Amino acid sequence: SCVAQTSDWEQEGPSAVLDEEGSDAQEPSWDAQDSGFADVGAEGAGEGFPEPPEEAKLYVGNLPYDVDSEKLAQIFQAAGVVEMAEVIYFRDSGRSRGFGFVTMSTVEEAEKAVEMFNNHQLDGRNLTVNIAAPRGSRPERPPQEFQPSFRIYVGNLPWDVDDARLEQLFSEHGKVLNARVVSDRETGRSRGFGFVTMASEAEMNDAISALDGQTMGGRALRVSVAEERPRRGF
Template sequence: MKMIHDRGRQEYEKAVQEIAVEESSEQTQEVTQKSKVHVVNLPWSFSVADIKNVFGECGSVKSVEIVKQKNGRNRGFAFITMASEEEASAVVEKFDSYELSGRIIRVAFAKRLKKPSPTDPPVGETRHKLFVSNLAWKVRSSHLREFFSTSSNPVSTRVVFDSPSGRSVGYGFVSFATKEEAEAAISALNGKELLDRPVRLKFSEKNAIESVSEPEEADKAEGQPEEP
């Protein structure tokens, strides 16, 4: 049973990273999560109607979200929102470690996903970050680190890749411990060639959230390498 539970927990932890739940306010988030549970190791054949029928024994099931694979196949667990915190507690108490169609299911309160603070930089990067454009397609993070290490001590280096194709998009980011080090790197290396292309350096305009800063800065970057 422990093996089933551990495997189910691993699947759950992986899936919650893929689910974006948007709430209208912080207060709404707290209420929703207190009445929401996650169920692991459900029978693959279970539908929303089946889940409502089973867990409806403890009260009113407001919504059911079955987590599925990209091909649409049921992954064996779901998020269930009850009408109240008391009903959600009843679901956990009654159905955790409950045998359902030959499977031992596990039930627990759903964790509220913490949204990153708009002031927190991406992991491993600092606020003193440079936007590096006009990179050759072959440039990798190791090339950037070697390039900048000739005149400075970068904290982190990163080349950005296109998700669908896996190819470099021609720009990246380099972080430093202090603003002075970043300024010195611009003075020493802006316009210098890396793999036969002159790199362009400037301070990253929005260091906090990658999903916001990268598209905007990429749109402003000039002279990106043409596709081979």
């Protein structure tokens, strides 16, 4: 049967978001258990029922925070049969993280859903909808040490901006894999800067050009390509 979990990477902590710099094991897992999803597949989705193809799984970003898994499923039913819908939540607070995943029954329905809902406005927010990085459609990964990271430095952040708000800001310009505000270890307060990892170079460049110098909470953001962290060891 088609059941889901909050995903392996979600268990790493509130700041872990689809970190593609890691291994495939960190990508969303679709076959473990969790209550935070709506399984609305066709009848007979039991033993022997074919798994939907990887390409039928969609990433849905920039969701209004009051949209739950059931409402997400209802929205996407306009494009076809929804096998599963899952909104991702912070484990500690139970708040929506503003994104989720939807599995349609066929690739054609998934493509139709992208056409219908990508940039579709929902409660004042433009949704980001794309195929959730199907394994079969991308080339073999190069060795990890050579894998590019589309990481952005974000400076001069207002003190009240947290990971979720940072992710929300950048998700308007593409798929956000990771968003983290750096906090003081002793006080837990924001240090006024953070890092965002986008899914592609084009999305990284788009976000930088759109947000660098923009005013947020009375402060002009400094947004640039993050310097690579020095490697430790030999």
